[in-house]
Amino acid sequence: MKNKRVIDEAQDIRRAVEMVQLGARMQMLEVETRLSREKLLKIYKEVRGASPPKGMLPFSTDWFMTWQPNVHASLFMGLHRFYGQRAGITGLDATIKAYHLYLDHIDAEGMEPVLSLTRAWTLVRFFDADLLQMARCTCCGGHYVAHAYDPTHAYVCGLCNMPSRAGKSRRPAARRARAAAVA
Secondary structure (H helix, E strand, O other), rough: OOHHHHHHHHHHHHHHOOOOOOOOOHHHHHHHHOOOOHEEEEEEEHHOOOOOOOOOOOHHHHHHHHHHHHHHHHHHHHHHHHHOOOOOOHHHHHHHHHHHHHHHHHHHOOOOOOOHHHHHHHHHHHHOOOOEEEEEEEOOOOOEEEEEEOOOOOOOOOOOOOOOOOOOOOOEEEEEHHHHHHH
């Protein structure tokens, strides 16, 4: 019995370290492990070299509906569902594996991630609570995050009906200016 507790604690520590490395917030660590808050704070400070940020977790499904977060959230949920349906991996393990794959995909495309691990975890919880659903785009056939119980018979995704200012930000211009200065 004591050995099982030691093994469980070691697994919780390993998971907490991995989640902190991926950018998890304290609230996520507290929900997903059985470790004390004090132990989690020590782990966080050791891994990140700083105290965890304070404040509440995001709690709005609306954040996932704007075009860019929606595309990223939809990609993540597709990966998460793959792990659950095809690989039989569920819960936190599916969330972490899907998030790793999301980061790999985003990095391979040379983009910045929009979803943090905590946002991805919150997204999964919104799906579990039936606040969000996947909707099939009538133009491209892809599946995208949508509010639960919204009519989806004429759903058009943010990529097929992109807003006029989509992708217009200062960051790409700043990157181009830095690249030109280096060259």
